Amino acid sequence: MFTKFFHELKSAGLPVSLREYLTLMEAMDADLAGRKVEDFYYLSRASLVKDERNLDKFDQVFSHVFKGLESIGEEISADVPDDWLRMMTERYFSEEEMREIEALGGWDKLMETLKERLEEQKKRHEGGNKWIGTGGTSPFGSGGFNPEGVRIGNEGKRQGRAVKVWEKREYKNLDDDIQLGTRNIKMALRRLRRFARQGAPDEFDLDNTVDATARAGYLDIKMRPERRNMIKVLLFFDVGGSMDPYVKILEELFSAARAEFKHMEYFYFHNCLYDYVWKDNKRRWTEKIPTWDILHKYPHDYKVIFVGDASMSPYEITVPGGSVEYFNEEAGAIWMKRLTDIYERVVWLNPVQKDSWDYVPSTQILRELVSERMFPLTLNGIEKAMSELKR
Numbered sequence: 001m002f003t004k005f006f007h008e009l010k011s012a013g014l015p016v017s018l019r020e021y022l023t024l025m026e027a028m029d030a031d032l033a034g035r036k037v038e039d040f041y042y043l044s045r046a047s048l049v050k051d052e053r054n055l056d057k058f059d060q061v062f063s064h065v066f067k068g069l070e071s072i073g074e075e076i077s078a079d080v081p082d083d084w085l086r087m088m089t090e091r092y093f094s095e096e097e098m099r100e101i102e103a104l105g106g107w108d109k110l111m112e113t114l115k116e117r118l119e120e121q122k123k124r125h126e127g128g129n130k131w132i133g134t135g136g137t138s139p140f141g142s143g144g145f146n147p148e149g150v151r152i153g154n155e156g157k158r159q160g161r162a163v164k165v166w167e168k169r170e171y172k173n174l175d176d177d178i179q180l181g182t183r184n185i186k187m188a189l190r191r192l193r194r195f196a197r198q199g200a201p202d203e204f205d206l207d208n209t210v211d212a213t214a215r216a217g218y219l220d221i222k223m224r225p226e227r228r229n230m231i232k233v234l235l236f237f238d239v240g241g242s243m244d245p246y247v248k249i250l251e252e253l254f255s256a257a258r259a260e261f262k263h264m265e266y267f268y269f270h271n272c273l274y275d276y277v278w279k280d281n282k283r284r285w286t287e288k289i290p291t292w293d294i295l296h297k298y299p300h301d302y303k304v305i306f307v308g309d310a311s312m313s314p315y316e317i318t319v320p321g322g323s324v325e326y327f328n329e330e331a332g333a334i335w336m337k338r339l340t341d342i343y344e345r346v347v348w349l350n351p352v353q354k355d356s357w358d359y360v361p362s363t364q365i366l367r368e369l370v371s372e373r374m375f376p377l378t379l380n381g382i383e384k385a386m387s388e389l390k391r
Helices: 001-011 018-027 036-050 052-066 095-100 107-118 182-189 206-216 239-259 291-297 332-344 354-359 362-371 381-390
Strands: 138-142 149-151 163-164 195-197 227-229 233-238 265-271 305-307 344-352 374-376
Touching: 001 018, 018 036, 036 052, 095 233, 182 239, 182 381, 233 239, 239 265, 239 305, 291 332, 305 354, 305 381, 332 362, 344 362, 354 362, 362 374, 374 381
Parallel strands: 138 149, 233 265, 233 305, 305 344, 344 374
Antiparallel strands: 195 227
């Protein structure tokens, strides 16, 4: 079983080495995980997963290999044939039937009875209230109903009452290819870092305090400036229209960026960069900021990040007056060219799936305008974008 687990992890693309597997086996020989699958789950995860982006894949493989097991080794030694658990029919219960079904009496009693069932049962079972099977009221099996049970197998209608369910994937939002929460975006943004200590000395310096005290013969407290990320960022958000479905991820990205970059300025635009931007969407028509002011105010060492779906009519980029909101005297492509001439490092984060980019003409144009430095708004995409900006 453990060898199968190792090979399944490798097949799923996890970078698991033989040395790590042998270390896990040594830990098992030392009985560090006891006989509980839950303890083995955490032990094997700590031993075999080196990158948290792989936690979701690990959970899927673990669920597939060890599904239905709640303890390993001597506590429950009988095997449950998979075909016993194949669901042949769905049984639905009335409210009255559900009220009549009583729990066995707690976890200890439940596991003790399960052990007895495994030792006694010799054949497949469907329905009923005792044996391990499908579609019944027994506490063990799948597809039936019991207010307190152990699901064995993964078929049939679920009632949400199982005490333990190994199919739960706690780290689904850490996968490379899906959009992320604020915490995980912060981790991706941290690739773009250059630390320095500047400003007022308001942080206690333990090492220098110890050294100075030893030299002086009395307590000599030393302070130092806080260590900060000195990277400077201009962040441009596309808002409104086709970007409305992505408001949540934009908010998360904005929150993460404000926490990571101490020198960050943000602005809003719609579809493409034109002759003005704004900072308050409620006052976008009354408090416009000329784009020329941005280009003159912030020096060339700023890193620029555009966030938008790049989905619009190509004319909105290529011709004067192409904006859907007003008559712009100069084409958006001209303003994008001016910006990329000043700022050497410019990337575009796109929340739309990358597979569709080649079929949208406006996306292709904007990719060319940012020198093909457009990346998907995923963990992997953000990391690649930050690596590009750091060059």
